[in-house]
Amino acid sequence: MNLKEVPLLNEQLKKCVRCGRCRTVCPVLAEIKNETVAPRGHIFMVQALRDGKVKPDAQVYDRLSNCLLCETCSGVCPSGLDIPELNEYARSYIYEKNPSMIKDALFDSIWTRPSLLRAGGFFMWAANKSGLQGFARTLGLTKLLPGGLSKAEQIMHDPVMRTARATLPVINPPRGNKKFRVGYFLGCGTDLFSPSVAIAAVEVLTSWGCEVVIPDNMKCCGLPHIANGKISTAQDLAIHNLKVFNDLELDYIITDCGSCSSAISEKRLKMLLENQGYDEQIERFCSRVHDLNTFLLDIVGIDNQGLKPLNLKVTYHDPCHLAKAQGIRQAPRDILGLIPGLELIEMQDSDRCCGASGTFSITHYDLSMKILNRKMKTIADTGADVIATCCPSCTLQLKHGSNLHYNNTPVQHPVELLALAAGQES
Ligand code: SF4
Ligand code: SF4
Incomplete structure (x- = not known):
């Protein structure tokens, strides 16, 4: 990748008026209080990278990775810059020049294969239930994990045994007359860590007359890859998923996950696959994509009939x-x-x-x-x-x-x- 040849990036960099409004809202800057991690600092860094004024090395990558890609800064930018997007391109540019075997194995070999991801999820569950995880913590063995993993493994304190895809069939028939045939873009996070969400979504959709199809060959939306400097892998995943869903006869495509619906939005996919000849396929796919909440309200038209009170x-x-x-x-x-x-x-x-x-x-x-x-x-x-x-x-x-x-x-x-x-x- 050559940053000078990414049209979106160059158009956006020109628009920054250096006003600093983005600095006032950044949750990372609120904690670290250092201009180099501020959104405006990231803009300067991306520009310097593009112009060859700083080396694309691990140190610059680390600075840019102090960003949640949360889009808070973009929301207040008077010039409408998509600051996280610039950061993502810069990360990929640096990563291409400083590849890591561990990252390649995780993001290219495992995170592109749902069956391997599920096997990893099962291993986490087995380690947790057998007491192995607790035993390893007691012995301090988890501290030997690389990078932040030694602490971060605590976040996965309650892994699940059966993923959503292992629980739900590919075709989930509607109850009563069929209104719509709906493809479910079931993201990795829901599949591995929150299968109860997918089960509830299918329950609600089928009881409101939707046939729900969960393609067993769909893959990750690619957002984790984009965030970790692997834009080319995210492009491959997007092309794969476009084909999977466009080959099915579906009225709509839904997802329960805000990150997935953002990753498979028309704006993002067109940016990701810019000038690669996929615009028609993206439009066919995205014209049917909806967030689950808006789909239930605006298209299925659910109401509160038959709902029992939850005093919560x-x-x-x-x-x-x-x-x-x-x-x-x-x-x-x-x-x-x-x-x-x-x-x-x-x-x-x-x-x-x-x-x-x-x-x-x-x-x-x-x-x-x-x-x-x-x-x-x-x-x-x-x-x-x-x-x-x-x-x-x-x-x-x-x-x-x-x-x-x-x-x-x-x-x-x-x-x-x-x-x-x-x-x-x-
Ligand atoms: S996207 Fe990054 S730079 Fe922008 S507000 Fe969020 S953390 Fe800060
Ligand atoms: S708010 Fe927008 S225009 Fe102002 S410094 Fe930040 S990126 Fe540049």
Whole structure:
């Protein structure tokens, strides 16, 4: 990759007026207080990289990786810069020149093969249930794990035995007359760590007349690869998934995960596969993609008939990729609002990043925990019985925060609460 030849990047860099507004909102800068990790500092760094004024080395990569890709800065930029996008390109540019065998094995060989990912998930479950994980912690063996993994393995404190794909069939028939044939873009996070969300989503969709197809050959949305400097692998994954879903006869494609719906949005896919001849396929695919919440409300037209009361206080955390990247804030709240007896209590700064950002909480555990602590304080102030959110990465992070600071309060997707109110056994 040559940064001078990425048209989007060069157009965007020209637009920065150096005003510094992006600095005022960055959750990382709020903790580190160093201009080199500020969004404007990242812009300067990307420009210097493009112009050959700094070397594309590991040190520069580390500076740029102090970013959650949360899009908070872009939301206030008067010139409309997509600052995380520039950062992602720069990371890939540097990574190409400083490849790592471990990263290649993880992102190219394992994270592109769902069966290997599932095997890894099963290993985590077995280590946890057999006591091996606890035993290794007691002996201090987990401290031998590379990088931040020694601390970050605590986030996976409750792995699951059966993934969503191992539990749900490929074809899930509708109850009653079929209204729509819906493809389910089932992301890795939900599949491996929150299968109950997928089960609830299928339960709700089928009971409202949708036939739900979960293609067994779909792969990761590619967002973890983009965040870790592996844009070319993300391109391969996107091309694969476009073919898988476009080859199926589907009325709609839905996903429960805010990060997946952001990664498979038209804007992102067109940027990722710019000038590669996929625009028509992207438009065919994206014209049918919907976030699960908006799909249930706007297209299926669900209502509160037959829902039993849930006497719960619930607070909702806005995932960055759903709220800031796509502007979807109201629909999850409206889903919760359908449930009789449920009281929604807004936390302060509900769209402030929780510090998870996919693999960020693993690669930058200590910084991620500082950002999480702020979030958990605002959650604790609500006195909620349940924390709701629409992203498996946020869910893992908030569960970890809840485990550490908030009496293990459950974290659930709005569709799980909806399914519960509709009579699904928890
Ligand atoms: S994307 Fe988020 S973490 Fe990264 S520079 Fe912008 S505000 Fe800061
Ligand atoms: S807010 Fe936008 S224009 Fe202002 S310094 Fe940041 S990136 Fe540049």
